[in-house]
Amino acid sequence: MRPARSSPARTGLVHLALIVWTIVALSPVILILMNSFKSRAGIFREPLMPPTGSTFSMIGYQTVLGEGHFIRYFGNSLIVTLVSIFFVLLFGAMAAFALSEYRFRLNTALGLFLALGIMIPIRLGTIGILQMMAASGLVDTHLALILVYTAQGIPLAVFILAEFMQQVSADLKNAARIDGLSEYTIFFRLVLPLVRPAMATVAVFTMIPIWNDLWFPLILAPGESTRTVTLGAQLFLGQFVTNWNAVLSALSLAILPVLILYFIFSRQLIRGITAGAVK
Amino acid sequence: MSDIQVARRQRRWHIAVFLLPALIVYTAIMIVPLAQTLNLSLFHNDAQNAVHFVGIENFRTLFVEPRWAAQFWNALRNNFVFFLIHMVVQNPIGIALAALLSIPRLPGRAFYRTAFFVPTMLSFVIVGFAWKLILSPIWGVTPSILGAVHLKWLFAPWLGKESSALITVALISVWQFVGIPMMLIYAALLGIPDEVIEAAEMDGVVGPSQFWKIKLPLILPTIGIVSVLTFVGNFNAFDLIYSAQGALAGPNFSTDILGTFLYRTFFGFQLQLGDHYMGATIATVMFFIILAGVCAYLFLIQKRMRRYQF
Incomplete structure (x- = not known):
């Protein structure tokens, strides 16, 4: 009925x-x-x-591909995004495992310390970050952006992954311990494969703001050789503002990869949001 | 006994190994620079470029001295307007779309969900520039669309007029981000237990009144989260205005918000040189505004809403 x-x-x-x-x-x-x-x-x-x-x-695409260095910018964006995601996932999963698996004195305090980074945007520390990168000679390197994006992505990754790791059966882990497996083996061989769907969700969430970011490329890596596609498009659009063919083609070239990735991962992304928010 | 203790002590080392990489990167790249920035707001350089501790002098300059204060209060006011437009337009549309999408056995649901989220995936640069073209009187797309429904008289170069630029930019931002409240609220609506809905149906509460009386109160905690996310995002916004209106946030600073003001102060523009200390001061003010918003959420709103959670 x-x-x-x-x-x-x-x-x-x-x-x-x-x-x-x-x-x-x-x-x-x-x-x-x-x-x-x-x-x-x-x-x-x-x-x-x-x-x-x-x-x-x-004609627009010919201008863009001829005048701009979009292929190089794509490469830069790809390197920065992929390496950052890798470290966010690795470091984030390790920290999430420590916080969700073991009981120790600083557990709650460290959780709150990391939670700060979810709410407070890393951009507010830009001046300090730029001074540090300038002092260590990292301005205009991929590494500067990778470090910043890794730091930016870790807090949310830890929280999402910790949530999922708590659901991994304790019996399974204890059985592995009785079999004499080390904690590292348990983490890498047992827990990580089990939380792979959550890792995919975190990867998509991490990827979008990194790929689309304009602020840090503009400030930390504005040089021609490290320019990301978002910054490259921004500069190109400003320069060719009266060449409508080129502007429209540049916009399309910047839209398409994101759209393609979105249609591949949209199911994963939506499932991730749904699972996370129900909690 | 001693075996167990040894095992325990060994396990402690694993905890450190697991935690340290994340903690080191996070602390070194995020927390330390943030603390440095906050600290820098208490210093200033003099004409000889020597750095002095000036206490809260920079804040006094920012809030009171005419050259800074006019720009600062303008940016702050614009930022609140920007936030309010998101709260009254973006979040209700998000809730409405989520409510429609969560209707049981709705055909085409996956298609709509995917379509609504497309703008959210695009970068601000693309969105800012695309809308600039679409609203441009030179191209004439908007006037001809309005002309088709006999509303051509409504058209004006909205982004170029001081009176309408801020609202237009805010609405573009709403267009882009409505997907996020929609998804979060949609997920919350799906999470409402079936028993609750069935009980409501037994009592004859169905359709729209079921939404207003049963579902909406139950998803209030999610609306709280959406609001605080909107607040943090808006007071940290920069990219869209920079791409659509430039670093000067024109026309005549009518779209200037704290993010663009910080960028101009820090890096300088036209003939004015960049000022790290005043930049740090603005970043510090933004930090405290965001902190105040987050604390208000945590201590005032979230506490009262706990009881609704399942």
Whole structure:
């Protein structure tokens, strides 16, 4: 028996509202992607029409790939993001294991100390960070960004992973201890594989703000050789502000990798948010 | 007996090995620079470039001295407006979308959920620039869309007018981030136990009144979390305004918020040189504003909401 049956009219209104917001959310993105494949005349004369035989043009992409160093910027973003994620996951999982597995005097205090980093943005320490990086000669290196992003990602990673590690059966771990496995083996061989889904969630959560960050690349690594794609796009857009073909293509090139990754990982991401928030 | 004690003592070393990498990186790159920045706000350099301890003098300069105070209070006021727009537009839309998505057996739910979250994935640079193009009178996309529904007279170069630029930028930010409150509240709605909903249905509480009377009170803790996340995010915002309006947060500083003010002060702009000490002072003020917001949440709001949790 299901007393709550919604009428067709109400269902229709629900879908209408959802479709309206879908259009609001997607149309700007589609507009940019669509116009990036058009000639200048096409962009201005019929901005709302998809590219046709007469308006189709790749001139924007040719300019972007010819003038900018987007391939290098992509490489930089990729290195910084992947290495940061690796260390966030490794260090975060190790700390999460220590905090969730063992009882020791400073456990709660250290948990609170790390919790500070979830709420207080690392940006507020920028001046101190820049002084430190300048003093150690790390300005304009990948390492500077990797260190900052690792520090930024660790607090949330520890909390999400600790939550999941508590669910790993204690019997399993104790059985391993009786078999004489070391704590390190238990962590790397037993616990880590079991929390792999949570690690994927943390990876996606960590990846988005790093890939999209403008502040730290602008301040710590503005040089040509370490420029990330977000900063590169920002500078390129400022420089080519009147070349609409190039601007639209640069925007599309920056949008596409994120969209592709999102469609690959969206299930993981949504499951992660759902699981985390239910707690 | 002694065997167990030895084993225990050995285990203690593992704890340190597991904890230290995270603690070292976190402390060295986040906590120490933050403390240094807070400390730096108490110093200033003189004409000979010698550094002196000046106590709270920098804060007095920032709050009172006309050259700084006008910009600071403007940025702070704009930041509150920015936050308020998020609270009254972003979070209600997020709640509404989540409520619609959580309707049982809704076809196309996964599609909508994915679509709503797309803007959130994009970088501020892309979002700022894309909207700048879309709202540009040169391209004319917005006037022609408005023209199609006979509302062309509404159009104005919103980002370029002092009276509307801040609201426009805030709404662009809402467009981008509405996915986050939506997801968190959606998850909270799914987490409500079936027994509660069934009991409500038994009593004849269904449809919209079920949402207002049963579900909304139960998801209040999540709305609290969403609010504090919005607060922290807004008082730390920078990228979107920098990409859409530039470091000067134009027109005439009408979109200047604390993040852009900090950037200009720290790095200098046009003819003004960067000032590390005043930059640190602004960062310190931002730190205390965010801390106050987080504490207000933890001690005032979250405590009262505990009783709703399952």
